[in-house]
Amino acid sequence: MLVTKKKFCPNSNIEIDTRTLREFILDCKEQEFTFVSLEDYHSYRMEDKVIAITLDDGYKNNLINAGKLFEELEVPYTVFVAVDFIRTNYFAWWYALEACCEQKNIEISSLGINVSNPNRFERYAIFDSLRRTLHKSTQLKLEFEKECIEKGINSKEGYLTKNDVVRIHKSRFGSVQSHGISHTRLIQKSEKEVLKELTESKKYLETLIEDEVRHFAIPYGKCNDFNGSICSSEDYDYLYSTESYMIGSIIPRLNFSYDEAKRYTFNNNRKL
Template identity: 30%
Template sequence: MGQFNAKTLLKKSVAPFFAGLYQGLGQIVVLHRVIAESKNQRLRNTGIEITEEHLEQLIIFFRKRNYDFISLEELVDYLAVKRKRKFVIFTLDDGYLDNLTNAYPVFKKYKVPFTIYITTNFPDKKAVLWWYLLEDLLLKEQSISFRFQNKSYAFKLQTYSEKEVAFNYLRELIKSQEEENQLALIDSLFSINGIPLYQKVEELALNWDQIIQLNNDPLVSIGAHTVSHPSFKAISDDQILKEINESIQILESKLDATIKHFAYPYGSAVEVGEREVKLLSKTKIKTATTGRVGNVMREHINHLHALPRLYIGSATTELELNNFISGKTSFIKGVKERIITV
């Protein structure tokens, strides 16, 4: 056994005593889609989906532990004033239709406030949800071939594992392209197979009337999530400011409301750092959340533009959740993991 493993083991044994330092005051949960249970064969997009039952169990999990369910609006107050109870805030990214049809009834049943961060190209139906187009294409076809940048690609798709391998490969290939090349690649992949590029955004994204309907309920707040969901690391300062400010303007004019909350697209350490947080602080946004994983500490009152969240997907177990909210997960990771910013 290496030294690292021995150290980790030792840490695990003392974790129950020290984890308290890492548990903080509460959590901001990040979800994307809330879907109905289905037996259909799926590829890896299930990572951004949980079922309605899973959402209900999640709410019950926090309720059993006497958490306060609060909105982002109440966060500053919760950080500033000492309280006995911990808090949880629910957020959903991007603007999927199932947030209204599947998640909203569950939140409503338990009177749980939540925020949806809208990428405005979703309701404007200008986003290409290539990860869902790709899943459909690969599940349907027995083989595909296409040309991109003078290279030929061919995939055999007879078995599930062949489809899965192709999905993971193509997902990385698309993700790693700069915008212009990405569009060209998406075009050569889908157009040649007769798949309309905007089919999925029509099918899966909220429209403006639905967002207005949600925003009219005091339980719901709408936040910004850029216009086109770019990786900030790949674009200039001016482009970043434009993406943030334009999305705020569009939302404010459609909703006749003030937009104060923002989530960075993707939001991992690869896409958000000091530069992006500094730029964000030049805008009117009050709180901004990342995709970095961590508990919210009192100290975050000084880092309201770099708030960590708790990522929950279909595979998250109750034990993982327990370890996370107790601070055990962060403690085992190390000292730097106490106050997560960027």
């Protein structure tokens, strides 16, 4: 998710503002790093100064904000798309929750919350507590979604449409690959469920973009040896986590924090 900066940003772990990203790209270019596509990335050696940028889930602003920036700076990028996010009217409850917690008084009857004029720290605490609660209960998510719809509280900008996905993949610098069907935690799923996430997402996206899908990013970045062996047996050439270490043949990725990524890249002077 690419956004402009704001004061209350509990979802900041999945956000980066475009100014920070631009600064990172320009700094890397000054240090003679080359930005490459995910397809080309694997032809380089670990000591080569190359960087591949990936975005997860398929937020609408991957096209509106990121696409424009990457086209301007001539930087290849890959969007790992969760199929349910683009083919259904998916409700991004974590952003609706953020919108609720931004209001002067936090009133969410479906979650039993009514707090008058909380300070900033209290807002973060309320958000974190409710997020943990919603993560554990599908029923509460549905009730919360219903309440938000009734109150006219949206879940931010939403996700890419099918046409958006095709547009990104057919653009000069963009590519679309798989992030599964339902953005579920594979580490908690059976072999049958994992296989469904892998095969159905690949088939759907290949039909949509009329191109081969060779890369799979594991939702939430978590995978055990069992899941990894299943993933590796399917028709993907490369698998990615967000862990900072290798899991079998699964390739680690760095979550973007400008300072951390800059420090890692410039200190190690190597492939990122």
